[in-house]
Amino acid sequence: MSIDLPPLGFGAAQLGNLYRSTTEEEARGAVDAAWESGLRYFDTAPHYGLGLSEHRLGRALADRPRGEYLLSTKVGRLLREGPGDGDDLDHGFAVPDDRRRVWDVSADGVRRSLEESLVRLGLDRIDIAYLHDPEEGPEDRAITEALPALESLRAEGIIGRIGVGSKSVAVIERAIAAADLDVVMLSGRYTLLEQPAAATLLPLCADRDVEVVAVSVFNSGILARSEPPxxxxxxYGQAPQALLARARRIAALASAYDVELPDLAIQHPLRHPAIRSVVLGMRTARQVRDNVARAQVTVPEELWSEIDALNASVDALSGTHP
Structure with a gap:
């Protein structure tokens, strides 16, 4: 039986030591807290910590009933032997570089990627497989070779749903035109601060019955605190002053209603009918519990209306579309 995408999901990049080390106790505690809080969608990728995220997530889920949760991972990069004389911080992960990423978007590469992910996860199936960041690798081959390979694997029953994960609206639209996708993972392009996906991508997803999972909803950190510093x-860089000022204006509006900026950041994408889930990266049990609580904060419609008006006025001045 297929499980619906829940409104909130657990992103496991931090389990791969994103930016800094995560202890085994923190990783297991985060997954345990997620389960206890009712979260039933877990997302990972070989890219995250050169496989460490998949290893840790698989171990933490090993004693959970397999039919009660969704698990997604990604294809496009295979892990092969690395130099082993340094770390992977150039890619954002505090792990040894004893393995390296190799782009392989061929049909054989996609199949091998999923087989190797299953071994690392210790699981017998993957519910959702995303083509990961095709714009960062051989994009044309990814669209023309990897997506048909995923369609074939779905037809064989090896994976349940297929999709693409990207921060590029254009790439996701291209993928939807090229393949029969079930779901897309949209990174940062429909958030409290910016909504470029609203113009064409989200209507396209609704028309094609493609579910949308929103990630990077804190826009790399500017929306993660009640008052942006x-x-x-x-x-992934210093926030422009105009954007920082806009975030602070929204924070001030929120404060007047006893709501905080991260509460809004988590809940905002789900206001769009095409977006079914928000996946948040979480490192510790405390982060899990905080995020679950923020997702449940009641936000008055009057506040949403004020934020919509603010965003519309800024977009009108800048000549962009929300």
Whole structure:
């Protein structure tokens, strides 16, 4: 029986030591807290910590009833022997570089990727397989070879649903046109601060019955605190002053209603009918419990209306579309 995508999911990049080390106790505690909080969708990838995220997530889920949760991972990069004389921080993960990523979007590469993920996870099946960041690798081959391979694997019953994960609206639209996708993972393009996916992508998904999972809803950190600091991050760099000012204006509106900026960031994408789930990266049990609580905060419609008006006015001045 297929499980519906839940409104909130657990992102396991931090289990792969994203930016800094995560202890085994923290990793297991985070997954345990997620399960205890009712979360039943877990997302990972070979890219996250050169397989460490998949290993840890699989171990933490090993004693959970397999029919009660969704598990997604990604294809496009295979893990092969690395130099083993340094670390992987250039790619954002605090792990040894004893393995390296190799792009392989061929049909054989997609199949091998899933087989190797199953071994690392210790599971017998994957519910959702995403083509991961095709714009960062051989995009044309990814669209023309990897997506048909995923369609074939779905037809064989090896995976349940197929999709693509990307921060590029254009790439996701191209993928939807090229293949019969079930779901897409949209990174950062429909958030409290920016909604470029609203113009064409989300209507396309609704028309094609493609579910949308929103990730990077904190826009790399600028929306992660109740008051964005001067050194707030956006798109993995220093936030532009205009964007920082806008985030602070939204935070001030929220404060007047006893709501905080991260509460809004988590809940905002789900206001769009095409978006079925928000997946948040979580490192510790405390982060899990905090995020679950934020997802349940009641946000008055009056506040949403004020935020929509603010965003519309800024978009009108800048000549962009929400």
């Amino acid at each position: 001067d050194d707030a991050r956006y798109e």
